[in-house]
Amino acid sequence: MAVSSTQTDSISTGTNQNSHHIKNRSAYDDQVVKLFLIATVIWGFVGMLVGVLIALQLPFWPANMGEYLTFGRLRPLHTNAVIFAFAGNAIFAAIYYSTQRLCKTRMYNDLMSRIHFWGWQGIIVSAAITLPLGISTSKEYAELEWPIDIAITLVWVVFAFNFFGTLRVRREKHMYVALWFYIATIITVAVLHLGNSLAIPWAAMHSYPIYAGVQDAFIQWWYGHNAVAFFLTTPFLGLMYYFLPKAAERPVFSYRLSIVHFWSLVFIYIWAGPHHLNYTALPEWAVTLGMVFSVMLWMPSWGGMINGLFTLRGAWHKLRDSVVLKMFVIGITFYGMSTFEGPLLSIKSVNALSHYTDWTIGHVHSGALGWNGFMTFGMIYWLLPRLWKTKLWSNRLANAHFWIGTIGILVYVISMYTAGITQGLMWRAFNEAGRLLYPDFMETVIQIIPMYWARMIGGSMYLVGVVLMMINVYQTIKLAPKERKDPVIDLPAGSGALGTA
């Protein structure tokens, strides 16, 4: 069965003369999609600006300016901003836009949509204030203290109610695969957040985790790894399955493969966390389990990549003119690269070389800049003219963004691979007497300083691309006609699956 988002979503833009024959009519709530989209662009800029600053702080210590703006304080600010603010707002924009189309109905409750949007921005602002102040649980990607954790839980529950409410009142029987990826995201992120954040509040902004020692580490990396899986992967796969067929005007290559991809991915991902704790106090069997599941993850991940790239069969020529497709192709290719590299890194003997080195940072940013960043940019360039009912202000500028961003990623990751492998090899080098060849840690650091400068340049190029996109977003919105009609869904009451009845 070949089903595509193109098929499952047919809307008209309003003035339908036969409207009196149509029972079910409601306008989509695109206002909230616009809000999430604008927030994505703004937070993306802020988060990556902080990324460039911390990239500068490593080779150039005077850039650590006072207590609040040191590397140690700004690093978690960067990770929180890019993951939860940039990628977070992007996936919400994708979910709110596509869910309404795939369910052929407006979001269940407008107020809930607004609470979700403003609540999430409030959480981001509180992170931006508390992290530089040094208020942190010190758990990576879960640094925010308990009052903010409670706020996250409440906002997530509102989001879940709104999303599942929409599914309940949907007017399209078939649930397209993108929706399954969103469901997995919403449920699993809730479970992860609750599980890892359990803590005993000690003061207004201080708490102790209920876990201790190795259990704490284990739960933390069950969370940390699955934050990558269910925040940076599954929602972006949903995004891919919806927006790629739309942009390519082709049905997804294999719908069957997308279902196999979904179930195998969610089943396998959840077990892979221990690969972050190789050679620690975690029992050997647990680490081996994590490694085996990580290697198995290669298959569904590449199944997804192949399904994405093959969707473009017969449409490759469209890449010449479509910056959206170009962005998606680079995004999916980096997904393939980072999910090939991940299983490799999880193998104990490889991890013995890579762990604690910049190789990990290279891996992270091939996924983050390539996969998350470029899928987001592709979606933004696709949505902009449609949401604001106008043309993209400048295709040339978007193309410039594409090229400077792509080169930026390459400079970033190649410099980090070089730095990582250099560090790893130097740390394990012995002299003839069996002593460490480089006992002074500083020696290994000095060796990689040029690589840190190169990363700074690559990161800055990527950021310049984002600035070009901001200009395009601003100008396109300025072009938008002032009087706009909301899109209206025209669907005969009681229509069957895929809107074909």
Ligand code: HEM
């Ligand atoms: C202009 C773009 C960016 C620059 C210059 C940049 C720079 C950096 C730097 C310098 C670090 C610290 C590395 C270290 O501790 O040695 C870092 C960490 C990190 N960044 Fe970025 N970054 C950028 C964009 C992004 C984006 C878009 C994402 C995610 C969507 C991201 C996710 C992360 C994560 C998860 C870490 C922590 C990695 C780890 O702990 O292993 N970054 N980044």
Ligand code: HEM
């Ligand atoms: C098949 C899929 C993947 C597997 C098996 C995998 C495996 C791994 C492994 C083994 C590490 C190194 C752990 C260490 O030595 O400390 C790692 C780190 C990391 N990976 Fe992946 N990876 C995969 C895909 C991805 C993707 C697509 C992204 C981003 C979108 C990503 C983001 C990260 C991050 C942020 C870290 C650093 C965590 C930290 O130490 O702070 N991974 N991954």
